[in-house]
Amino acid sequence: IGVDYATERETWNGKKEWHSDVMIVLAVNFDENRADLISLPRDTYAKIPDIKGIYKLNASLNCGGGLYNSDGTVNPDGLEKVCESAEWMLGGIDVDYYYAVTMTSLKDLVDLCGGLDYDLEFDYHIQGRSYKKGLQHIDGQGFLDYCRVRKAENGIPAKEQGDVNRVNRQKRMLVAMFKQMKADKLITKIPEIIDTFDGDLFTNCTFGQTAALAAFAYNLDPENIGMYSMSGSSHSLFQWNFCFTDQNNRVDIIKKIYNVNAKRYGEYTLSYARYRWSDMLYGHYTELLDPLTKYVQKLIDEDDKLPEETSSPEPTDEPTEEPSESPTEKPSETPEET
Numbered sequence: 001i002g003v004d005y006a007t008e009r010e011t012w013n014g015k016k017e018w019h020s021d022v023m024i025v026l027a028v029n030f031d032e033n034r035a036d037l038i039s040l041p042r043d044t045y046a047k048i049p050d051i052k053g054i055y056k057l058n059a060s061l062n063c064g065g066g067l068y069n070s071d072g073t074v075n076p077d078g079l080e081k082v083c084e085s086a087e088w089m090l091g092g093i094d095v096d097y098y099y100a101v102t103m104t105s106l107k108d109l110v111d112l113c114g115g116l117d118y119d120l121e122f123d124y125h126i127q128g129r130s131y132k133k134g135l136q137h138i139d140g141q142g143f144l145d146y147c148r149v150r151k152a153e154n155g156i157p158a159k160e161q162g163d164v165n166r167v168n169r170q171k172r173m174l175v176a177m178f179k180q181m182k183a184d185k186l187i188t189k190i191p192e193i194i195d196t197f198d199g200d201l202f203t204n205c206t207f208g209q210t211a212a213l214a215a216f217a218y219n220l221d222p223e224n225i226g227m228y229s230m231s232g233s234s235h236s237l238f239q240w241n242f243c244f245t246d247q248n249n250r251v252d253i254i255k256k257i258y259n260v261n262a263k264r265y266g267e268y269t270l271s272y273a274r275y276r277w278s279d280m281l282y283g284h285y286t287e288l289l290d291p292l293t294k295y296v297q298k299l300i301d302e303d304d305k306l307p308e309e310t311s312s313p314e315p316t317d318e319p320t321e322e323p324s325e326s327p328t329e330k331p332s333e334t335p336e337e338t
Contacts, residue, residue, distance in 0.1 A: 001022065001023055001082055002106065003100060003102050004018055004019055004102075006103035006104050007104050017066065018067050019042070019061055020058050023057065024171065025095060028213070032224075033219070033221075034225070035220060035224065036227070036257050037171050037225065037227050039167040039170075039228065039230065041167060041229070041230065041232075042057060042058035043058070044056060044057040044089070045242040045243065045245070047085075048088075054238050057085055057089070061079070061081065061082050064078035064080060064084075065077045065078045066078050067102075079100050083095040083096070089250070090254060090258075091254055092262075093258055097203070099201070100203070105197055106140070109193070110143040113177070113181060115138060115139045115140070115143075116138055116143060116177055116180055117180065118135070118136070118137075120133050120136065121160065124156045125154060125155055126149050126154050127145075131146070143173065143177075146169065147166075150166040162234070163243070167229060168227070175222060178222060179222050188214055190210065190214040194210060195207065228253045230249065230250050232244045232245040232249070237273055238277055244268070244270040247265060247269060250262070
């Protein structure tokens with residue numbers, strides 16, 4: 001789990017709520033001596049277990065109470081809620097363990113390992129720092145910048161922009177770091193390295209569990225690391241931008257890695273979300289117009305109580321009949337009352 005917290009963000013004017021902006025499931029297959037990385041895009045239109053409402057997947061950390069408690073200690077409930085949300089994405093497959101880093105601890109971790117030699121695919125710049133295409137040695141700050149960059153304003157080509165391309169680059173960067181740590185024989189030192197980051201790097205794994213994973217990684221061929229992404233199409237809906245998961249791709253990934261037949265989430269497709277949004281708009285505007293509807297009905301009801309108007313005869317242009325010069329007929333007597 002990569003959390004978008006950095007020390008310098010404590011004093012900036014932006015948000016003070018931190019999100020799980022990077023979520024990658026590590027599936028370890030001990031029988032076949034392989035591992036697979038499954039990216040869960042942060043903007044995914046998703047269900048956060050036991051939470052009512054419409055959320056992006058990266059809000060799962062906040063729905064669990066955030067990264068830190070009020071006293072500054074780490075809040076395990078927030079990180080466990082991210083795991084529960086990952087379980088939902090995987091159709092119920094357990095995700096019991098996590099390793100989480102902040103932007104600050106990621107930089108320090110890479111620097112502690114000596115940086116990374118990496119062949120950058122393009123030129124780009126971010127926050128006043130510029131990077132050139134080609135093979136070069138990057139430190140912790142460079143590693144973090146590469147994992148963050150995704151916008152046209154950073155100068156990267158169109159085909160590399162967006163969150164989906166970014167998470168794919170993040171996985172490639174992780175594999176490259178893994179290869180270099182194997183070459184430098186640092187894999188076996190991972191438990192001690194993590195232990196030195198007490199308070200900045202978070203995990204619910206024991207020292208022994210981390211050591212066991214390091215022992216497994218020591219003999220893992222980088223060619224046996226698979227990379228997948230539960231991506232989809234991005235659309236603006238609910239007055240925000242979401243990634244709507246390709247459900248067929250999602251169930252295919254689960255089948256291939258876990259050999260489990262997962263169900264498609266029909267209610268989390270783009271078409272159903274559009275129906276849901278239309279229904280919400282209908283309810284909203286019906287409620288909004290209700291006072292006006294009642295006022296108009298009141299006027300109609302009051303109008304119905306008024307007496308009907310009688311029509312006046314239309315004037316005509318025909319000449320009136322001349323008065324008769326002959327005497328009028330003598331009126332007849334009125335009959336007596338019966």
